[in-house]
Amino acid sequence: MEQFAQQLVNGLTLGGVYALIALGYTLIYGVLQLLNFAHGEVYMVGAFLGYFVMTGLGGPAAPVVPVWLMIVLMFLVAMIGSGLLGVAVEQFAYRPLRNSARIAPLISALGVSLFLQNAVLLLFGSQVRSYDTPRYWPATGAPELAGVRISPVRILVVALALVLMLALVQLVNRSRFGRGMRAVAFDRDAALMMGIDVNKVVVLVFFVASALAGAAGVMVGLVFFNVYSYMGFLAGLKGFTAAVVGGIGSIPGAMLGGFLIGLVESFTTVYISSNFASVLSFLVLILVMLVKPRGLLGKAAIVKV
Amino acid sequence: MRVIDTLIDGLVLSRSTSTTHLLIGLREEPGPRGRALPSPSFPTGEIMRAPSPVLVGLAATAVLALSGCAGGSTSETAAATASAGAGSAAAGSAGTGCSGALGVMAPITGGAASIGVEQLNFAKLAVEDFNAKNGTSFTTVEGDTQLDAGQASTVAQQFVSNSKVIGVVGPAGSQEVESVGQPFADAKMSFVSPSATKTSLSEGKYPTFARVIPTDAVQGPTDAAFIADELGAKKVLIVEEKTSYGAGLSDAMETALQAKGVEVTRQQVSQKQPDYSSIVSLVSDDTQVVFVTFQIAANSKALANQLQQQGKSAVVFGSDGSFSGDFDVPGQYVSSFAPDITGIAAAKPVADAYQAKYTGDFGTFGPPTYVAAQAVMTAASKECTGQADRARTSANLLQVQLPDSILGGPIAFTPTGDVQNAKFYIFKIGDDRKPALVP
Numbered sequence: 001m002e003q004f005a006q007q008l009v010n011g012l013t014l015g016g017v018y019a020l021i022a023l024g025y026t027l028i029y030g031v032l033q034l035l036n037f038a039h040g041e042v043y044m045v046g047a048f049l050g051y052f053v054m055t056g057l058g059g060p061a062a063p064v065v066p067v068w069l070m071i072v073l074m075f076l077v078a079m080i081g082s083g084l085l086g087v088a089v090e091q092f093a094y095r096p097l098r099n100s101a102r103i104a105p106l107i108s109a110l111g112v113s114l115f116l117q118n119a120v121l122l123l124f125g126s127q128v129r130s131y132d133t134p135r136y137w138p139a140t141g142a143p144e145l146a147g148v149r150i151s152p153v154r155i156l157v158v159a160l161a162l163v164l165m166l167a168l169v170q171l172v173n174r175s176r177f178g179r180g181m182r183a184v185a186f187d188r189d190a191a192l193m194m195g196i197d198v199n200k201v202v203v204l205v206f207f208v209a210s211a212l213a214g215a216a217g218v219m220v221g222l223v224f225f226n227v228y229s230y231m232g233f234l235a236g237l238k239g240f241t242a243a244v245v246g247g248i249g250s251i252p253g254a255m256l257g258g259f260l261i262g263l264v265e266s267f268t269t270v271y272i273s274s275n276f277a278s279v280l281s282f283l284v285l286i287l288v289m290l291v292k293p294r295g296l297l298g299k300a301a302i303v304k305v
Numbered sequence: 306m307r308v309i310d311t312l313i314d315g316l317v318l319s320r321s322t323s324t325t326h327l328l329i330g331l332r333e334e335p336g337p338r339g340r341a342l343p344s345p346s347f348p349t350g351e352i353m354r355a356p357s358p359v360l361v362g363l364a365a366t367a368v369l370a371l372s373g374c375a376g377g378s379t380s381e382t383a384a385a386t387a388s389a390g391a392g393s394a395a396a397g398s399a400g401t402g403c404s405g406a407l408g409v410m411a412p413i414t415g416g417a418a419s420i421g422v423e424q425l426n427f428a429k430l431a432v433e434d435f436n437a438k439n440g441t442s443f444t445t446v447e448g449d450t451q452l453d454a455g456q457a458s459t460v461a462q463q464f465v466s467n468s469k470v471i472g473v474v475g476p477a478g479s480q481e482v483e484s485v486g487q488p489f490a491d492a493k494m495s496f497v498s499p500s501a502t503k504t505s506l507s508e509g510k511y512p513t514f515a516r517v518i519p520t521d522a523v524q525g526p527t528d529a530a531f532i533a534d535e536l537g538a539k540k541v542l543i544v545e546e547k548t549s550y551g552a553g554l555s556d557a558m559e560t561a562l563q564a565k566g567v568e569v570t571r572q573q574v575s576q577k578q579p580d581y582s583s584i585v586s587l588v589s590d591d592t593q594v595v596f597v598t599f600q601i602a603a604n605s606k607a608l609a610n611q612l613q614q615q616g617k618s619a620v621v622f623g624s625d626g627s628f629s630g631d632f633d634v635p636g637q638y639v640s641s642f643a644p645d646i647t648g649i650a651a652a653k654p655v656a657d658a659y660q661a662k663y664t665g666d667f668g669t670f671g672p673p674t675y676v677a678a679q680a681v682m683t684a685a686s687k688e689c690t691g692q693a694d695r696a697r698t699s700a701n702l703l704q705v706q707l708p709d710s711i712l713g714g715p716i717a718f719t720p721t722g723d724v725q726n727a728k729f730y731i732f733k734i735g736d737d738r739k740p741a742l743v744p
Contacts, residue, residue, distance in 0.1 A: 003586065006615075007583060007586065010580070010582045010583050010586065012580075013582070014580055031462075065518070125414070125418065126414040126415045126416065126418050126451075127416065127419055127603075127631075128416045128601055128603035128604070128631065129603075130603055130606055130607065130631070131426075132610075133610070134610050134613055134614060138613075139613065139614040139616065142614075149614075149615055149616040150584040151614045151615075153614075214662050220579060223580075223582075224579045224580050224581075224582075224607060224608050224611075225603075225606070225607045225610055225611075226579060226604065230316035230418060231579065234577060234579075235579070244649070263578075265583070266583045267580075269584065269587075270583055270586060270587060273573075274572055274573055274574055274578075274583070274584060275547075275573050278575075281645070282430045
C-alpha cells in the first residue's frame with residue numbers, strides 16, 4: 001500500500017509535467033492544426049531560464065532573496081521568457097508558411113527544434129546542470145500521507161500544475177481571448193471575416209502554450225534537478241504522446257493523457273521493470289490509437305466530401 | 306475574466322498599425338461579440354476540429370523523423386568538433402627529433418564534458434612536457450566523442466584517415482573502446498585509454514589497446530570489500546546504467562558483494578532518464594547502500610538528492626564514472642581508479658603547471674590521461690628520428706615502462722595491455738562537498 005501511494009505521488013508529479021507540455025501541443029494544434037515539434041525545446045529553455053534565475057540570485061548555497069521569492073521569480077522569468085520565445089518561433093518559422101502545404105510548417109518545426117537545441121548547446125555548453133533544490137528547500141518536516149513522505153516541492157509542482165490547467169480552461173471558456181481562440185479554431189476564415197485579428201490570436205496561443213512549457217521546465221528542475229540541452233527531446237515526445245492519447249486538440253484530453261502517461265511510467269518502473277517504463281507509455285499510445293483513433297477524449301470529425 | 310483580459314492586453318502588442326486593437330479587442334469589433342460560438346464541446350475545453358487519421362499518421366512519422374534527426378545532429382556535432390584534419394598544436398616545435406600527432410578522444414562536450422575537458426588539457430600538457438624534455442615535436446588532434454559509441458566510431462575513422470596521427474589517447478568510456486577497437490586494430494593504431502575499466506576490453510579482442518588504470522575486476526572487489534567490511538552493509542541496491550560500462554561493472558559488483566554475503570538487488574536505468582523517484586521508492590528501509598554505475602556524475606547527485614527527499618537513509622556509492630565535482634552530496638562515497646595526485650611528490654610539478662595554465666581544480670580523470678599520452682609518445686619516439694610510424698608505435702607500446710609516473714608508482718603493461726599492480730581508491734564526499742580520500 002505504501003509503495004502504491006508512493007508511486008501515485010511520483011506518477012502525479014511526472015504526469016503534471018507531461019500534462020503541461022501536452023497542453024501546449026494541444027492548444028497550438030487546436031488553433032493552427034500544426035504539430036509544434038519545437039515545443040520540447042521551449043520547455044528546455046524554460047528549465048534553463050529558471051536555473052539562471054536561481055544562480056543569478058546567489059545560487060543554491062546562498063540565495064540573496066527569500067526562497068519563496070526566488071522560486072516565484074524562477075517561474076515568472078521562465079514562463080515569460082518561454083512565452084516570448086514561442087511567439088518569436090511562430091513569427092519567424094511558422095507564420096510565413098501558414099498558407100503552405102501542411103508538411104512545410106512540420107519540417108520547419110523540426111528545424112526550429114534542432115536549432116534551439118544546438119543554440120543552447122553552443123551558448124551554455126553541454127554539461128548537466130543541477131537545480132540542487134534540497135540545498136535551499138530541504139524535505140525536512142515533509143508531511144506523510146499513507147506512510148509516504150511527500151516533499152513540499154512535489155506538492156507545489158502538482159498543485160501548480162492543476163492551478164495552471166484550471167486557469168487555462170477558464171481562459172479558453174470565459175475570456176474574450178478564449179472566445180477568439182475558439183472562433184479561430186472553428187473556422188479561421190470566418191473568424192477573420194468577423195473582424196477577429198487571427199494573427200493576434202495565434203500569437204497569444206503560442207505565448208500561453210510556451211509559457212506552460214516554461215513552467216513545466218522549472219518544475220522538472222525543482223523535482224528532478226538536472227537540466228541539459230537535450231532534455232527537451234524526450235520530454236517533448238512524451239508530451240506529444242500524452243496529447244495524442246488524450247485526443248489532440250482537447251484540453252481535458254491533454255490533462256488526462258499527461259497524468260495517464262506519468263502514472264503508467266511510475267507504476268511500470270516499480271511493478272514491472274524500469275526497462276519497460278517508456279515502452280509501456282508508447283504501448284498505451286498504440287493501444288489507444290487502435291481502439292479510439294482520435295484519442296480518449298477526442299471528438300469525431302465531420303468532413304465535407 | 307476581465308483581469309486575464311487586461312493582463313493579455315498588456316502582454317501582446319500589435320504588430321500592424323492598422324490593427325492596433327488586440328485579439329480580445331473583439332469588444333471593438335462587430336460580429337461575434339456576446340454570441341455563443343457554435344461548438345457544443347467548448348465548455349469542456351474542446352478547441353479544435355478532431356484530427357484526421359492521416360494527420361495522426363503524419364505525426365507519428367514526424368516523431369520518427371525527429372528521433373532520427375536528433376541522432377543525426379549529435380553526430381554532426383561530433384564530426385564538426387572532431388577536427389582531425391585541423392589538429393590543434395599543443396606544443397611548439399620544441400625539438401627536431403621525432404614528430405607526429407597524438408589523437409585525443411574524449412567527451413569534450415556532452416554530459417561528461419567536465420571530465421573530457423580535463424582529459425584533453427592533461428593530454429596537451431603531457432605533449433608539451435614530453436616535447437620539452439625529449440626534443441620531439443608531437444602535436445595533438447582533438448576528437449570529441451561525447452561519451453557515445455557512435456560518435457567515437459566517427460572520430461576513429463577520422464583519426465585512421467589522418468596520416469599524421471600515430472597513436473591515440475582515449476577513448477574514455479568502455480562502450481567507446483568497443484566501437485573503435487576493430488578499426489584501430491585494422492589500422493595498427495595503438496590507443497591507450499585513461500579511464501575505460503571494463504574487464505573484457507583487454508582479453509585480446511583489441512590487440513592495439515592498452516590502459517593505464519585498473520579494471521572493474523579490481524574495482525568490484527575493492528568497492529565490495531569497503532561496502533561490506535567498512536560500511537557494514539547487508540543489503541545493497543545496484544542501479545545499473547544501461548551502457549556497456551554499467552553492465553560490466555554491475556556484474557562485477559554483484560559477484561563481489563555476494564561473495565561477501567551481501568544481499569544484492571539490481572535495477573536498470575537509462576543515461577537520459579530524468580526521474581529516479583520510482584527507482585528510489587524501491588530502496589527498502591534496510592538497504593544501506595545504493596551502488597550506481599553512472600557515467601554522468603550529475604545523475605548520481607540527482608539520485609542521492611531524491612533518496613534524501615524521500616527520507617531514505619541509504620547512502621549512494623558511485624563508481625569511477627561518478628568521480629566529478631558534479632557529484633557533491635555530503636556523506637556519499639565514490640571510487641576512483643587514480644589517486645588524488647596533489648599529495649604525490651613526483652606529480653607536484655605537473656599539478657602546479659596544470660593549475661597555472663588551466664586555472665582550476667582537477668579530479669582523477671586528467672592525470673591518467675597525462676600518463677597515457679606519455680606512454681604513446683614514449684612508444685612512438687623509440688628509434689624514431691622523423692615522422693613516427695603507427696605500426697612501430699603499436700609494436701613498442703606494451704614494452705613501455707614509466708618508472709616514476711605521476712600516479713604515484715611505476716607504469717608497466719601486462720601482455721594484454723593492462724597496467725600492472727594498479728588499484729582503486731575510495732573517497733567520501735565531505736561537508737565541504739569535495740571528495741576526501743578514505744584512508
